[in-house]
Amino acid sequence: MLTVTSVAALRAALDDRRRAGNRVGFVPTMGYLHEGHLRLVDESRARAACTVMSIFVNPLQFGPAEDLSRYPRDLEGDAAKAARRGVDILFVPDSTEMYRRERSVAVIPERGATRWEGALRPGHFSGVLTVVAKLFNQVQPDIAVFGQKDAQQAALVRAMVRDLDIRVELVVAPIVRDGDGLALSSRNVYLDVDARRRALSLPRALAAMRKAFDDGERSASAIEALGRIELQRDAVTPDYLAVVDPVELEPRLDARAGDLVLLAARVGTPRLLDNTFLGRST
Numbered sequence: 001m002l003t004v005t006s007v008a009a010l011r012a013a014l015d016d017r018r019r020a021g022n023r024v025g026f027v028p029t030m031g032y033l034h035e036g037h038l039r040l041v042d043e044s045r046a047r048a049a050c051t052v053m054s055i056f057v058n059p060l061q062f063g064p065a066e067d068l069s070r071y072p073r074d075l076e077g078d079a080a081k082a083a084r085r086g087v088d089i090l091f092v093p094d095s096t097e098m099y100r101r102e103r104s105v106a107v108i109p110e111r112g113a114t115r116w117e118g119a120l121r122p123g124h125f126s127g128v129l130t131v132v133a134k135l136f137n138q139v140q141p142d143i144a145v146f147g148q149k150d151a152q153q154a155a156l157v158r159a160m161v162r163d164l165d166i167r168v169e170l171v172v173a174p175i176v177r178d179g180d181g182l183a184l185s186s187r188n189v190y191l192d193v194d195a196r197r198r199a200l201s202l203p204r205a206l207a208a209m210r211k212a213f214d215d216g217e218r219s220a221s222a223i224e225a226l227g228r229i230e231l232q233r234d235a236v237t238p239d240y241l242a243v244v245d246p247v248e249l250e251p252r253l254d255a256r257a258g259d260l261v262l263l264a265a266r267v268g269t270p271r272l273l274d275n276t277f278l279g280r281s282t
C-alpha cells in the first residue's frame with residue numbers, strides 16, 4: 001500500500017494506475033477504521049483493480065460545538081488495517097493540503113439537507129458535499145463506495161453526482177453491525193458500559209418497527225410510536241425517528257415496502273445514527 005499526503009502525489013500514483021488500465025474505486029472515510037469501513041473496501045475491490053481510501057477528518061462538516069478535536073484518530077492502526085484489507089493507495093491529506101487557499105466556492109445542497117441530520121447540524125451537509133466533491137476531483141474514481149449507515153449523506157451525494165454531472169458510479173453498502181446489533185461507528189468508542197447497553201435500544205427499536213410493518217401495520221405514526229417505546233425502555237430520547245421515502249427522505253404518513261426508518265439519538269456522550277428498510281431483508 002502506498003500512503004500519500006499531497007494531491008500531487010495522489011495524482012501521480014493514480015496516473016500510473018490508469019495508464020496500466022486499472023479502474024479506480026474510492027472509499028472516503030474519517031478514519032478510526034472498523035469493519036464497516038473495511039466492507040466498503042471489499043465492495044470497491046470487487047469492482048475496481050485499484051482502491052483508494054481517504055482518511056480526512058473534515059473540519060468543514062463539524063459545527064463549532066461539535067466533536068472535531070475529540071474525533072478519534074489512529075493513523076498507524078488505520079494504515080495497518082487498510083493495507084491488510086487490500087487498499088492500494090491511502091490518501092491522508094491534512095487540512096492545509098485539502099483547503100489550501102482562501103476558499104470562495106462551496107457545494108450547498110438546495111434540497112434534502114434541512115431535515116434530520118441537517119436540522120440538527122446546520123451547514124454539515126455543505127461541508128460533506130464540498131469535501132466529497134473535492135475528493136472526487138482529486139481521485140477521479142470510476143466508482144465510489146459509501147455506507148447506508150449515513151443514509152442522508154448517501155442520498156445527498158447521489159443528488160450531487162446527478163445534479164453536477166459527476167462521472168462516478170456510486171455504490172451504497174449495507175450497515176455492518178456488531179454481534180449484538182449495534183451499528184458499528186467510530187464514535188462507539190465513547191460509549192461507556194452503561195451507554196453501550198442502552199445503545200442497543202436503537203437496533204431494537206428498528207427491529208420492532210420492521211416487525212410491525214411485516215405484521216401489517218402501515219400507519220407511519222403507529223410504527224414510530226412502537227420504536228419510541230423501545231427507546232424509552234432505556235431512557236433514550238431520539239433526536240428524530242421517522243418513516244421516510246428512500247429517495248427524497250420525506251416523511252411518510254403511510255409506510256410502504258422499501259421505505260426507510262431514520263433514527264438518531266444521543267446515548268451518553270456520542271450521537272448515534274441508525275436506520276433500516278421496511279419490508280426488506282437488509
Ligand code: AMP
Nearest residue numbers: 029030031036146147149150175176184
Ligand atoms: P466515516 O468515517 O464515519 O465518515 O464513514 C466513512 C464511510 O463509512 C461512510 O460512507 C459511512 O457511511 C461508512 N460507514 C460507517 N459506519 C458504517 C457501518 N457500520 N456500516 C457500513 N458503512 C459504514
